[in-house]
Amino acid sequence: MEITHTHSKSHTGYGGYVLIWLILIGLTVLTVSVSGIDFGNATLPLALLIATIKSVLVINIFMHIKHEDKIFRLFIGVALLILIVAFVFTAFDVFFR
Amino acid sequence: MREATYNEQVTDGTMNIKETNPISHAVSEPHPHVHRDDIGSKLGMWLFLFTEILLFGGLFILYMAYRFQYSEAFHIAARDLNVNIGTLNTIILLTSSLTMALSIAAIQKGKRILSMTLIASTIAFAAAFMVNKYFEWGAKFAHGIYPGSSHLLEKEKGEIIFFGLYYSMTGLHGIHVMVGIILLSIMFVSVWRGKTNPDKFIILENSGLYWHLVDLIWIFLFPLFYLIH
Numbered sequence: 001m002e003i004t005h006t007h008s009k010s011h012t013g014y015g016g017y018v019l020i021w022l023i024l025i026g027l028t029v030l031t032v033s034v035s036g037i038d039f040g041n042a043t044l045p046l047a048l049l050i051a052t053i054k055s056v057l058v059i060n061i062f063m064h065i066k067h068e069d070k071i072f073r074l075f076i077g078v079a080l081l082i083l084i085v086a087f088v089f090t091a092f093d094v095f096f097r
Numbered sequence: 098m099r100e101a102t103y104n105e106q107v108t109d110g111t112m113n114i115k116e117t118n119p120i121s122h123a124v125s126e127p128h129p130h131v132h133r134d135d136i137g138s139k140l141g142m143w144l145f146l147f148t149e150i151l152l153f154g155g156l157f158i159l160y161m162a163y164r165f166q167y168s169e170a171f172h173i174a175a176r177d178l179n180v181n182i183g184t185l186n187t188i189i190l191l192t193s194s195l196t197m198a199l200s201i202a203a204i205q206k207g208k209r210i211l212s213m214t215l216i217a218s219t220i221a222f223a224a225a226f227m228v229n230k231y232f233e234w235g236a237k238f239a240h241g242i243y244p245g246s247s248h249l250l251e252k253e254k255g256e257i258i259f260f261g262l263y264y265s266m267t268g269l270h271g272i273h274v275m276v277g278i279i280l281l282s283i284m285f286v287s288v289w290r291g292k293t294n295p296d297k298f299i300i301l302e303n304s305g306l307y308w309h310l311v312d313l314i315w316i317f318l319f320p321l322f323y324l325i326h
Contacts, residue, residue, distance in 0.1 A: 012198075012202070013202070014199060014202055017195055017198045017199055017202065018195065020195075021191060021192065021194075021195040024191045024194075025188060025191060028184065028187050028188060028191065028319075031320055031324065032180065032184050032324065035180075035320070035324035035325075035326060036326065038326075043325075044325075047320040047321075047324055048317075048320070050320070051316050051317050051319075051320055054316045055313055055316055055317075058194065058309055058312060058313055058316070059309075059313070061198070062194050062195075062197070062198045062305075062309045062312075063305075063306055063309045064302075068139075069136060071136075071140070072139075072140070072143065075140065075143055075144075075147075076143070079147040079150060079151075082151075083150060083151065083154045086154065086155075086158060087154075087157075087158060087161065090158050090161070090162060091161065094161070094162045094165055094166070095165060
């Protein structure tokens, strides 16, 4: 058999995953019910904030990043930074043209 | 009580691995060295996921620019989308992510049948998502709203762009869901045949990563298209 056993440690238990799923469903219900209310300029940021919280939960728990080596967080950080730079520079061009 | 038995199983599992390792070492002496690097494999998967994020990210940048330019039209056009189907599909996809994560936890604990059942559930949820998508798009097509339709082209420019982005982004996402169905079907067979087992399940983990990414993209697509009133 294989010599190297680089098993990731046992991640979250069944119950932990179900809990995260419940929170994700709750946030979905929240974002839908909140969308009916007019918060003016805050409506879009609020929807994006909820989506970001959901993403953080999915990445950390479902995608096991919480239990993974630090190198994964570094990789994801760099990738997100590149994406944010692309967004910010395009936004500057589009918004202040 | 349940907690206790569950913990026992976990410790049992790790004990087994530690105990059998030196033995399998000795047995495998005559065999050629099999190199395996699970972390490297996972990093490779993440690198692929980054290209996916950039692919969709480009489309999201396009969305941002056009939403800024045609804010009013986007709000009007979004009213034609069915929030109920969108919400239902969000819940379906989140639940499929749960069954996916659970299937990996199950195989780690050596519960092969449970893992297969959970993979099958994930596939079923993915299929349900696509069925909803079929009815959703079908209703749009029936109302004459599809790319290049005369009814759509009569609308304002911003609305045409909104539906252009809607069809390309949710369409590309739908293709990813279908690829996911194929991938997870392969995983089902892999677990069934024992190629994916408690000792070697990296391929299932990587498939899981792909599936969660598909979910992640939908987490952003849903509010940006369905929830602007």
